[in-house]
Amino acid sequence: MMNSHFTQEQYHALHVISSDLARPGPFDAALKETLNQMHEYLGVARGMVTIFRRDIDQIQTIAGNQMDEEATERARYSPGEGIIGRVLSSGKAIVVPRINQEPLFLNRSGTRDDIDVSELSFICVPICYGQEVVGTLSADFNARSEPELSLDLKLLESIANLIASRVERRRIMEENKRLKDPDAIDSHHSIIGSSDAIKHVRQLIAQVADSRTSVLLTGETGTGKGLIARAIHRMSPRKDQPFVHLNCGAIPEHLIESELFGHEKGAFTGAIAAREGRFEAAKNGTIFLDEINSLPAQAQVKLLKVIQDREFERVGSSKTTHTNARIITATNKDLEKEVEDGTFRADLYYRLNVFPILIPPLRNRGADIMLLADHFISRYADEMGKTVERIDTPAIDLFMSYHWPGNVRELENAVERAVLLSEDGVVTTRCLPPSLQMKAAENRNEKRGRLEQLVAVYEMGLIKDALKDAEGNQTKAAEFLETTKRIIQYKIKKYNINYRQYRKSIA
Numbered sequence: 018m019m020n021s022h023f024t025q026e027q028y029h030a031l032h033v034i035s036s037d038l039a040r041p042g043p044f045d046a047a048l049k050e051t052l053n054q055m056h057e058y059l060g061v062a063r064g065m066v067t068i069f070r071r072d073i074d075q076i077q078t079i080a081g082n083q084m085d086e087e088a089t090e091r092a093r094y095s096p097g098e099g100i101i102g103r104v105l106s107s108g109k110a111i112v113v114p115r116i117n118q119e120p121l122f123l124n125r126s127g128t129r130d131d132i133d134v135s136e137l138s139f140i141c142v143p144i145c146y147g148q149e150v151v152g153t154l155s156a157d158f159n160a161r162s163e164p165e166l167s168l169d170l171k172l173l174e175s176i177a178n179l180i181a182s183r184v185e186r187r188r189i190m191e192e193n194k195r196l197k198d199p200d201a202i203d204s205h206h207s208i209i210g211s212s213d214a215i216k217h218v219r220q221l222i223a224q225v226a227d228s229r230t231s232v233l234l235t236g237e238t239g240t241g242k243g244l245i246a247r248a249i250h251r252m253s254p255r256k257d258q259p260f261v262h263l264n265c266g267a268i269p270e271h272l273i274e275s276e277l278f279g280h281e282k283g284a285f286t287g288a289i290a291a292r293e294g295r296f297e298a299a300k301n302g303t304i305f306l307d308e309i310n311s312l313p314a315q316a317q318v319k320l321l322k323v324i325q326d327r328e329f330e331r332v333g334s335s336k337t338t339h340t341n342a343r344i345i346t347a348t349n350k351d352l353e354k355e356v357e358d359g360t361f362r363a364d365l366y367y368r369l370n371v372f373p374i375l376i377p378p379l380r381n382r383g384a385d386i387m388l389l390a391d392h393f394i395s396r397y398a399d400e401m402g403k404t405v406e407r408i409d410t411p412a413i414d415l416f417m418s419y420h421w422p423g424n425v426r427e428l429e430n431a432v433e434r435a436v437l438l439s440e441d442g443v444v445t446t447r448c449l450p451p452s453l454q455m456k457a458a459e460n461r462n463e464k465r466g467r468l469e470q471l472v473a474v475y476e477m478g479l480i481k482d483a484l485k486d487a488e489g490n491q492t493k494a495a496e497f498l499e500t501t502k503r504i505i506q507y508k509i510k511k512y513n514i515n516y517r518q519y520r521k522s523i524a
């Protein structure tokens with residue numbers, strides 16, 4: 018093999034990194050420096066370190082270069098999910114020569130959106146401490162050749178070894194932080210709400226959790242299907258066994274069977290090594306098949322067989338494997354209609370639909386909206402280290418009158434943003450996404466012209482923004498908007514804007 022040795026520059030970088038890490042001092046700073054060195058000397062376009070939080074069953078990003086705080090926060094994964102999730106659960110490195118050819122790529126941090134991904138290679142290595150995988154180290158490289166990548170892999174593995182013990186300490190620290198606050202442990206998993214609709218769902222969960230019965234979760238996007246699948250697993254006797262989540266809609270059709278059942282070496286082009294499937298990974302735990310409606314016809318047949326016989330074969334193998342995994346499925350489509358249309362097998366549908374749970378949309382859950390908003394406010398305020406004391410009345414009105422097509426997820430995102438933008442401990446309408454402000458205005462006052470309403474909300478926002486930038490000075494605000502002071506004064510009156518609140522306090 019050519020190029021099988023490190024270059025001078027690579028040695029140098031490793032040397033600098035290891036001495037940085039050996040120096041006493043805060044780990045976060047050292048880690049950031051390590052990522053910088055990787056960027057500077059090793060051709061890493063972007064590096065990232067995650068830890069596996071066993072307490073909340075989540076992979077959490079603790080450092081990343083070229084990533085702002087928001088991107089770091091977004092980059093959370095479930096074990097087994099995406100490439101990072103897979104490296105974590107398998108303990109094996111993954112090398113992706115070209116990102117754009119890899120279906121598992123999630124780009125959760127969203128930081129590659131404006132980069133031409135066809136030019137990027139990606140490597141993710143496990144960070145191991147003792148027998149355990151405690152996190153991952155991953156890096157984007159500008160397109161590399163295979164021999165280069167195999168050297169890069171070795172480099173990343175060396176760096177992962179160097180940081181392993183401190184990553185483990187960091188992981189324990191994060192878990193302890195939560196342990197000190199017993200409410201917090203639960204809060205990531207708990208199902209918030211006191212509406213009759215959600216109470217009924219809770220009852221159903223309690224009824225079915227104990228058994229091995231298959232559950233079909235239906236509900237619009239963002240209603241909490243994933244959360245409830247986990248809740249069922251956690252309340253079941255299988256809770257200490259794996260919970261494996263597979264989004265059938267995210268896997269290309271030709272790979273889904275190998276993903277579910279595994280494959281033998283050489284089973285198809287590209288199957289360079291044998292691999293276990295998700296049913297095997299689930300052991301005696303729970304397998305959660307999300308977006309089950311997108312399961313292709315042939316895989317539907319195989320799944321039906323697994324349910325009937327509790328047995329399957331890896332793709333390309335004739336050896337039968339037994340499974341005892343419990344199956345939970347979810348969809349936001351009308352499966353019954355897909356059965357009528359002939360795109361989903363009726364026999365499979367009946368097997369999956371033994372115990373259906375329909376999760377109601379958020380707009381039918383009344384006061385749950387505010388309970389959830391409060392819940393997310395305290396969570397995000399905690400995580401961002403901010404104090405948020407209240408939501409003002411106009412903002413509450415907006416929350417309550419909005420129809421939440423994206424359900425709890427949309428609410429969670431809106432609140433996360435609102436907490437970020439909040440000032441002086443108050444969430445105001447200014448902190449809410451413009452889409453929400455406009456749609457809510459639309460709903461609230463259907464009689465008035467729609468255009469007029471939309472323009473008014475937009476105009477009000479522009480004026481508030483200008484006043485804010487002008488620190489409450491109306492003349493300046495008028496200049497920013499290239500209009501006259503008289504018009505600004507007129508609009509301030511019309512919209513009842515308190516411009517004084519934007520003045521800098523002298524205190």
Ligand SMILES: Nc1ncnc2c1ncn2[C@@H]1O[C@H](COP(=O)(O)OP(=O)(O)OP(=O)(O)O)[C@@H](O)[C@H]1O
Pocket residue numbers: 205207208209210236237238239240241242243244245349389425426429
């Ligand atoms: N009742 C609830 N209490 C607290 N958090 C909730 C509740 N319902 C949903 N969430 C949170 O809202 C977000 C979206 O929920 P989830 O991912 O489970 O929705 P989903 O139905 O699986 O959506 P999709 O169909 O898009 O996959 C998650 O962060 C989840 O934790």
Ligand SMILES: [Mg+2]
Pocket residue numbers: 242243307
């Ligand atoms: Mg989901």
